Amino acid sequence: MLVLLLLGILVVVTASSMHRLFAQTLSSIPGPRLAAVSRLWYAYQVRNGRLLQLATTLHQRYGPVVRVAPNEVWLNSPEAFKIIYNPSHGFDKSDFYLCTVLFHPETDWRRPFHLAFPDTLDLLSERDMKRYRQQRRLIGPVYHETNMSKFAAVIDGVLSKAVAELKSLDGAEVDLKEWMHIVAVECLGAVVLSWSPGFLKAHSDFGSSSAGYYNWRRKSVFGLFPAFVIADFHSGGGGFVLKAFTHIWRLAYETRKDFKSFFPAVSTRISARVRKALKVKAQDPVVVSGKGKSDLLGDLIDLHRAKPDFQETYLRRMAVTNFGAGHETMCSALTAAMAMIGSHPEVMQTIAKEVRAVNDKGKPKHNITSARDAATKIPFTAASIKEAQRLHPAIGMSLSRVVPPPANPGDLPLELHGHILPPGTVVGCSPPALHRNPDIFGKDADFYKPGRWLDEECDPAQRRMMERINLTWGGGARTCPGRYLAELVVYKTVVALVRNFDVEATMPADKDIHYYFLAMLEGAKACFHIRKDEKESGSEPDSEPD
Template sequence: MAAPIIFVDAWRLLVLAGLLWVALTLVIAVALLTIVAYRIWFHQLSAIPGPRLAAVSNIWLARHVRNGRVRELAKHLHSTYGPIVRVGPGEVWVNSEEGFRKIYGNGYEKSDFYLATALNKPRLNWWLNPQFPDTLDLLSEFDLTRYRLQRRLLGPVYRAHHLKQFEPAIDRVVTHAISELRAIGGDEVDLKTWMHIIAVECLGAVVLSWSPGYIANRSDGGTSTQSYLGWRRKSVFGLFPMITKLSFVSKSLGRAFSNLWGVTFATPKQFKPFFTPVYQRVSRRVTNALRHPARAQGKRDERSDLLTALIKLHKDHPQFTENYLRRMAVTNFGAGHETLCSTLTAAIAMVGCHPGVQSKIAAEVRALRGSIDYDSIDLVPYMQASIKESQRLYPVIGLSLSRKVPLGGTYLHGHFLPTGTAVGCNPTALHRNPDIVGTDPDTYNPERWLQKDGSAQVSRMERINLIWGGGGRTCPGRHLAELIVFKVVAGLLQEFNVEIASMPNEEDMPCYFMAMMTGVKARFIPRPRPID
């Protein structure tokens, strides 16, 4: 009789387990449905228009980001739903002058998206609130007091009049690039790769009096491709701050999440990133300058580059710590190589696609003859307008520059945004808003920047844009970037006629938080040298 009893007891246990599983499944289903219903109909952001799926989970936005579709997404959302759109359970994008002024003009803190871009691993308390070390991370610094001190200390070094001393170094890079492009003889090249080559070479010359050998090799070793894949991964992680925090604790979790979303990428064999020699050179020079002054005096360092200026800044102002010094020297490359590449690619691509524009710029720069000094910038207004117009249409940032709504909440376009809401403007949408940039906002038209002095539209475009960031968080290296872009564009268009052999459609150029024009093929046709 024991066997039947045991069988009955086992059967009862199985039935009980099945009932518990069904009950648990129902509880989970009800909980999920409750969350969905709350986020769609009862959340404080529920009255803000936007796709229903976006209100449910960040998965909706992350899919578009993972697929590189944020440029088209920004334009579509605002054209469909208006100036304010809910793009996530707790995130809103705004496309208006009102939104720009309120978000970036009032010192809103950065949103948790920037956890994914942090250079250092934070300390996490029991509530998973991150505490980052004070090591100068300008993009991801959440402490506004700390950030303002860093910017104030850096200010004199990155002013335009101080950076002009580095023009000869940039000139040498441009001359070398022109020589190699002439030797190519008008063959088709990948525009982004070559603009990255020139960008890294310019930064190497200015910051470290050093060349990575990219121009001589006619290759960047695949570094631009690898870094862009890195931004794809960061852009997805940024939309899931809790996962990002947990990945600080467990690398395995981060890898699993990365694999789940298909944003894991392999490093090619024998891949040589330029950051390794940059780190080595910075470390060696800083150590020699600070640890071995006697050695430095015995063999004086005659280099006068940006690292020299940063070392002097540290010696003159101890608040600019050695940690700041080392980090900032490398940050010039980390923050500069991709933004410069993106800006240069867009500028040359747009000029190459518009022969009439190119002819006007060529006339301006060739009239200057010889090396083009930054003091002559006012003599090439059309070229400057063409660069601004390419930056307007193809900004270096593809996602919203998101901030946190401060304590007490705020109102935008008649909607209340509670404390902690991630809110920001997407540069692609903002820069194509006809209320700001005028008619035909999708058209490349440098003339829109050349209206009469005092034009309200030009003034508005200058003020209401995110080309260099927003409000008090604008790029500290802006003047260095503008100097390099000016010298490179002027130098190339003085020597070459640029022909675009292949221009992908916008939707075929992947765009993440960092945005670049990829797949553009160009020919640099040498212009006949003028006869004096």
């Protein structure tokens, strides 16, 4: 009986595999054979962090449409991007994002796949587009570029301290990712809470960036199996299912001996500020903003008072989200920018000339208050940062969406590049692949070339396409709400560091770069040498970045 049972399972598996390979609608789409049979192939690649390698090889080998799992397809073309991530009627997020939820849904074993998610302003995993759009409209004014620009001086203060601490290292080699994470969290702490986590003083982030990255590794694999994620919800979340999955896939990780998360301190401060502010009258601006401190939490508290729809749950969640969604993506952008600039001496020299320019009084010419401001005042520096984010975006995995049913009876199914993609198919573009597409970025798309973003070196039509067909900050209606704050920190940090240091960076080989859903340049090293002209003159360099 056991033999018969095993034979029966073998027959079912074989028949299912043959159907997926030859009879399923997606069988005509090229890709690795194992990927068409089982999602295990894709999960194995993600587990090993090979998403950058896949992005640079799969489409070269198979073309613009590649099957990476039985029901999932990667696409790499402007046509696909415009349809999948259309700002007004783009496709909904896939079940992969269930692994990113912050608050577990209500569950019922009688209806195991019916999940009731609470309304908590969980922007990354929110799949109710009506609710998502309402939330984005509410927070829009607070996170607009003009409001973010008022925090420029606060960021300058943090960067002044960062420059001083880096100078004390006297050019010693550092882990670039850790130091960029230190800067990112310090800037977020100052902007959001008028607070410092003490990272700069300690010259350490206490392993928080590495722990977060390995947690994303686990999420990236777990999210590819939504049935297990749902089972975990039913078991209470983070229970037996997740632990067993982590053990089987060997996704566990050990934190550093000195590991210390900054989130408990963040949560404590937010709770205390919110609790105190909500007890006082709305017309008391000093208490509303937190003892006279003008920070982002103060703005969110004011928004809660002005708009009842921005409920207290939203207020608390958004305050924490600034750190939860910001510290890793901001670190990724900073690491990519400094790694690419520092590993290309000719780029470093050009930026140095641009940002070290001074006025008649010997003061810095440029006071950067936004990315748009940077593009005008320091165009080559701005182009260098954009080019680094193009080649090494913060998201390394396909931003997966689901093909919807036809809008009207009788409508033809979706067809792209000669392939039918029926409703329910998971589709998406991999940012590292799309950003290296020669049809969009030119024949030299694999190379770091900041000039491609400058008007004098780029055809205006191609420049518009590069700006539009781009996933640096997400796609369509789901672009990052904190983009303007992140850009402000990144641009001002690069200016401050290059203004004060001759930066040398070493990049890991592509085969050694591990990308998961979140992508970071682990292994990049840097030396921040005090400028030669300052050492020779004995003068004190500009301590205020802008």
